[in-house]
Amino acid sequence: MKAAIITSFDLPPHYGDVPDPAPAGPEEMLVDVLAAGLHHLTRGRASGAHYSSIAAVPLVPGVDGVGRGADGKLRYFAQAPGQPGTMAEKTVIALDHSIELPDDSDPVTLAGAMNPAMASWLALRCRAPFRRGQKVLILGATGSSGSMAVQIARHLGASQIIAAGREESRLVQLHALGATDTVTLGDDRLGTLAREVDVVLDFVWGNSAVGAMEAVLMQRPNRSLPLTWIQIGSMAGEIAAIPGAFLRSACIQIVGSGHGAVSGREMLKELPTLAAEIARGTFRIDAKATPLRDIQRAWSQVPQTGERIVFTP
Known part of the structure; x- marks a missing residue:
């Protein structure tokens, strides 16, 4: 499958081929990624500088996203440290780190807004x-x-x-x-x-x-x-x-406040309400859909004021 690939913490990712990930058990699911946002946390983990970074390359960046699994349901998912990245055509998610979304939700808006x-x-x-x-x-x-x-x-x-x-x-x-x-x-x-x-x-x-x-x-x-x-x-x-x-x-x-200070149980309790408000249009969001194949150029690009880059495979 196609994905963004980090081969050095000092370089931006490039677009290339990686093996398809596979679920390790019934608590995981393979999903087709529809949108993945480029956040500060994404950059931090990809550079090895964030406290939750995994110090090993190559890796696929991306800390969250919106996708659809074999069950046909639309989901927002957040990846814990060590889980596969989301800037790829497919990724494996932990079901208990995901929430179902209304089917008419805009994947780009949700992927751009949920993390910040x-x-x-x-x-x-x-x-x-x-x-x-x-x-x-x-x-x-x-x-x-x-x-x-x-x-x-x-x-x-x-x-x-x-x-x-x-x-x-x-x-x-x-x-x-x-x-x-x-x-x-x-x-x-x-x-x-x-x-x-x-x-x-x-x-x-x-x-x-x-x-x-x-x-x-x-x-x-x-x-x-x-x-x-x-x-x-x-x-x-x-x-x-x-x-x-x-x-x-x-x-x-x-x-x-962050991963660890807020438990996974607390996050899952709060995220559906937040996602519903974003989907409802409560907040002003400027999400820019960008093809994943343009990852290397967009990664180094300085976004416009308030603009959020969201990659679409």
């Missing part, structure tokens, strides 16, 4: 005691997952959504997606705008997170007000040197 939407959806539904009317700060809001986080926070009922990022041109566009306030990372106004937030969705981490945390805590009028800081991504670095005084002087809880 899942990050903030699971964070707010599983990792924070989030309630309607609470206030949310999103660090790294100009990325694909960050811009989805703005829409999801609005959908879940946040009363204030502060979007912080580096690109001012992209920040301006987030007002239309639900941001009540926008500010660049490092701007002195960040602490003032976010001084009463209940939850922080942090896609940046590193020194940027330390600076933002200090700015928020310094301006916080009531430091006993609970603050849940959810570490989701590490665009500014894997290490954040958080001073102990931050933890002692405020009611702040720092948690992570």
Whole structure:
């Protein structure tokens, strides 16, 4: 079968032939892949840099997708580390890591949106005691997952959504997606705008997170007000040197959200609702269908603002 193939962690994948995968038991299923999104997680695993990467090549990249099995049902599936990649004509999925979709769902839209939407959806539904009317700060809001986080926070009922990022041109566009306030990372106004937030969705981490945390805590009028800081991504670095005084002087809880922090059972419980909202058109999604044979060119291409590349075999 045709597939994208990684032969070196330092090179983009190429289009070629690999053997068809085969299910190992009744808990697995061979599916025809209809669409597979190019996400940050996909790139991270394919480069060997992500904590869930499998340090062996050659491999087929792709962490999730939409496909159809021999039973004729349309499914969204997410691959655990070690499972076959999804950027191929066929892949093997674990049935307990998949959900059935309405047959009229658009595979390209679902494949492009589920992974970036899942990050903030699971964070707010599983990792924070989030309630309607609470206030949310999103660090790294100009990325694909960050811009989805703005829409999801609005959908879940946040009363204030502060979007912080580096690109001012992209920040301006987030007002239309639900941001009540926008500010660049490092701007002195960040602490003032976010001084009463209940939850922080942090896609940046590193020194940027330390600076933002200090700015928020310094301006916080009531430091006993609970603050849940959810570490989701590490665009500014894997290490954040958080001073102990931050933890002692405020009611702040720092948690992570990702594979491991959220159990497979919790994910499966949440994903059908999220998929239904995406299929219903609740969120603005710009998914670009790209033939899998163009993998090498598209992998290195810089997408347009908000655009999500989705490969179709």
